[in-house]
Amino acid sequence: MADATPFSPVILKHIHEPGSHTIEHYQARGGYETARNLVGTAEPASLVKIVEDSGLRGRGGAGFPTGKKWSFLAKGTGKPAYLAVNGDESEPGTFKDRYILEKDPHQLLEGVILTCWAIQSNHAFIYLRGEFILGYERLEAAVREAKAKGFIGKNIFGKNFDLKVVVMRGAGAYICGEETGMLSSIEGGRGYPKIKPPFPAVSGVFKCPTIVNNVETIAAVSHILKHGAAWHKQWGTEKSPGFKIFCLSGAVKNPGVYEVPLGITMREMIEVYGGGLIEGRTLKAVIPGGLSAPLLTPEMVDKCTLDYESLASLGSMLGSGGITVLHDGVDLMSAVYNTMRFYHHESCGQCTPCREGTGWLEKLAHKFHGGHAHSGDVDLVGEVAKNMRGRTICVLADAAAMPMQSYLQHFRGEFEKRTHEPAHVERLRTPRDEITPTAKRESVQHGAPNVVDVGMGMDRV
Amino acid sequence: MPVKTLSPERLKRFHDMVDDYPNKRSMLMMTLRLVEEEFGCINDEAMEIAADLCGVTPAHVQGMVTFYTHFKRSAHGKHRFMVCATLMCALDGNTDQALKQIESKLGLKPGQRTQDGLFSCEKVECLADCDKPPVVQKDFEHFCSMKGKALDDYIESLLKLENKTSAEYQNSSGVEMDLRISVLPSHYNFEGETESGARQFDDKDPYFKPGEAPRTTSVPPPLLTPLTAPVADGVNMNGAQHG
Numbered sequence: 259m260a261d262a263t264p265f266s267p268v269i270l271k272h273i274h275e276p277g278s279h280t281i282e283h284y285q286a287r288g289g290y291e292t293a294r295n296l297v298g299t300a301e302p303a304s305l306v307k308i309v310e311d312s313g314l315r316g317r318g319g320a321g322f323p324t325g326k327k328w329s330f331l332a333k334g335t336g337k338p339a340y341l342a343v344n345g346d347e348s349e350p351g352t353f354k355d356r357y358i359l360e361k362d363p364h365q366l367l368e369g370v371i372l373t374c375w376a377i378q379s380n381h382a383f384i385y386l387r388g389e390f391i392l393g394y395e396r397l398e399a400a401v402r403e404a405k406a407k408g409f410i411g412k413n414i415f416g417k418n419f420d421l422k423v424v425v426m427r428g429a430g431a432y433i434c435g436e437e438t439g440m441l442s443s444i445e446g447g448r449g450y451p452k453i454k455p456p457f458p459a460v461s462g463v464f465k466c467p468t469i470v471n472n473v474e475t476i477a478a479v480s481h482i483l484k485h486g487a488a489w490h491k492q493w494g495t496e497k498s499p500g501f502k503i504f505c506l507s508g509a510v511k512n513p514g515v516y517e518v519p520l521g522i523t524m525r526e527m528i529e530v531y532g533g534g535l536i537e538g539r540t541l542k543a544v545i546p547g548g549l550s551a552p553l554l555t556p557e558m559v560d561k562c563t564l565d566y567e568s569l570a571s572l573g574s575m576l577g578s579g580g581i582t583v584l585h586d587g588v589d590l591m592s593a594v595y596n597t598m599r600f601y602h603h604e605s606c607g608q609c610t611p612c613r614e615g616t617g618w619l620e621k622l623a624h625k626f627h628g629g630h631a632h633s634g635d636v637d638l639v640g641e642v643a644k645n646m647r648g649r650t651i652c653v654l655a656d657a658a659a660m661p662m663q664s665y666l667q668h669f670r671g672e673f674e675k676r677t678h679e680p681a682h683v684e685r686l687r688t689p690r691d692e693i694t695p696t697a698k699r700e701s702v703q704h705g706a707p708n709v710v711d712v713g714m715g716m717d718r719v
Numbered sequence: 720m721p722v723k724t725l726s727p728e729r730l731k732r733f734h735d736m737v738d739d740y741p742n743k744r745s746m747l748m749m750t751l752r753l754v755e756e757e758f759g760c761i762n763d764e765a766m767e768i769a770a771d772l773c774g775v776t777p778a779h780v781q782g783m784v785t786f787y788t789h790f791k792r793s794a795h796g797k798h799r800f801m802v803c804a805t806l807m808c809a810l811d812g813n814t815d816q817a818l819k820q821i822e823s824k825l826g827l828k829p830g831q832r833t834q835d836g837l838f839s840c841e842k843v844e845c846l847a848d849c850d851k852p853p854v855v856q857k858d859f860e861h862f863c864s865m866k867g868k869a870l871d872d873y874i875e876s877l878l879k880l881e882n883k884t885s886a887e888y889q890n891s892s893g894v895e896m897d898l899r900i901s902v903l904p905s906h907y908n909f910e911g912e913t914e915s916g917a918r919q920f921d922d923k924d925p926y927f928k929p930g931e932a933p934r935t936t937s938v939p940p941p942l943l944t945p946l947t948a949p950v951a952d953g954v955n956m957n958g959a960q961h962g
Binding site: 347348349350351352353355356381387388389390391392422424426427428429430431432443444445446447448449464505506507508509513514515549580582584588593596597600603604606711712 | 806850
């Protein structure tokens with residue numbers, strides 16, 4: 259698809275302007291006009307059609323087509339429909355929603371208004387993670403401003419349509435970023451994910467039909483309904499149209515958020531937007547879509563373009579768009595240990611394969627990190643990870659197992675370097691006169707100049 | 720009855736929320752934030768108040784508070800440092816440096832609280848600002864790139880606020896925080912218990928505005944057909960054997 263107009267940021271266009279979070283600033287740039295024009299006049303089904311035609315895919319991680327999700331909403335159930343906006347951005351490496359919430363909350367609210375009209379819902383929840391302090395304050399203020407102007411509340415825009423928008427705060431649980439986990443939390447319980455089916459579109463929050471979308475998706479909806487499906491499709495690839503915000507972190511010169519058309523190369527993202535790697539370092543690996551995405555080796559990075567299909571073909575995923583660059587000095591075993599500690603901490607504990615499996619992986623990773631793993635542990639890691647996948651209610655177990663499997667697949671040598679035979683096994687295998695007093699082992703040199711240890715110790719408080 | 724209740728102004732904020740939620744239980748997350756604000760942390764008393772307000776049992780609230788790690792608990796210090804220790808912040812030793820600085824100023828290792836209960840330090844998972852490591856939160860203040868002089872100055876300003884010097888803490892070691900819930904709250908006075916032992920939780924909610932219909936969870940009507948297996952005609956159920 260040829261680019262009709264050169265791309266310039268859409269969602270993040272105004273974040274650097276002072277006062278961009280106020281309603282005056284938003285209205286001065288034509289804000290809420292789309293909602294005023296469409297709510298109450300446009301046929302809701304036609305809006306769903308536009309979003310479906312635009313090919314917008316969910317920006318939270320799974321990449322499910324948004325319009326299709328909306329069209330699955332159960333109708334005629336006699337129950338109210340809900341919209342739940344997922345702002346529980348907890349995937350490590352992702353910080354795009356923070357910018358939308360803190361710098362431009364009104365475009366999110368306009369997206370919420372339009373989405374609620376399209377799916378004919380009168381009640382929207384926006385669930386933010388508890389750690390977003392400024393984001394919560396700004397969004398609350400934005401809701402108050404919009405209520406005062408009559409854009410939210412009873413009879414919005416004078417079009418005989420009522421809309422409640424409720425901002426909720428989580429309290430530090432990664433699992434609440436999973437859609438059914440978030441719905442459990444909205445219902446006032448622990449953030450336990452629920453078995454699907456029934457999918458939330460049929461029976462979600464309070465057992466009513468619910469649409470769950472990411473903050474970035476909803477923000478994009480307000481622009482798509484303003485400019486049309488064809489406008490959105492002029493960027494990106496055929497199966498991944500449009501633009502996406504990528505969060506660049508790690509060993510690059512200019513980390514930050516970058517909104518780009520889908521389908522640019524990973525190299526361009528790192529070299530042009532990120533300014534290349536920090537001085538004196540070379541690339542070791544890239545985590546392309548948040549901590550749970552399987553990592554890419556430098557050879558795969560050369561082949562990779564930033565769209566859902568390319569990353570899937572490389573055995574990884576675009577996920578939430580959090581790209582982390584690891585340089586050659588990073589001790590991979592400590593990175594594995596850090597990653598597994600995260601998942602063990604955040605497992606909600608409902609399903610045994612996840613609750614126990616993440617613990618096993620953390621302990622095994624700790625052994626490799628400290629250099630006291632046995633040679634059999636390499637296979638054990640792969641075995642545990644394999645048995646965790648696809649056996650749980652939600653995908654947290656997969657999210658923990660996938661990076662572990664990819665570390666093992668691409669950097670098996672690093673695992674093996676840290677192992678040694680236990681003394682009694684070694685003694686059985688070696689002829690008596692060749693026994694050396696100490697088993698061969700390599701452990702991480704703490705404080706060594708060239709190795710970066712990110713394991714952060716066993717205590718996890 | 721709980722020993723204390725919310726201040727009128729926060730109770731009003733609670734009542735303002737009522738219309739936004741379909742039932743009282745779903746207000747629990749936000750109510751816990753209110754009680755946290757009121758008491759400075761969520762202690763046993765606060766949990767009972769939240770339970771009464773939202774019409775759930777204190778046990779359910781305990782389950783919530785122990786599940787969500789961001790709620791401030793009585794075991795935490797008055798000033799609670801949370802240092803992000805996930806991979807993106809830990810790369811290149813950023814988290815380590817922040818933790819070391821806190822330790823050198825306050826004598827605290829992660830998971831510890833000073834003996835006077837003023838400061839505590841803990842490692843937390845990703846705080847979603849990964850491009851500016853290390854990320855540190857102090858209660859409800861968020862800081863990025865928080866190391867070196869910025870962190871030192873900030874700790875000094877807190878020490879000044881509390882009329883302390885860092886020398887007072889450097890020689891004493893911190894105490895480990897115990898985030899478990901005690902079996903019985905110390906103030907527990909058994910008031911409101913019935914002879915059968917359990918506290919009564921009914922829908923007569925003292926916190927709702929006068930004149931407003933209480934939001935009750937309706938009790939389902941008794942079943943029209945009793946849940947017993949159908950019995951064929953002519954069978955004596957009194958145990959007598961026929962024939």
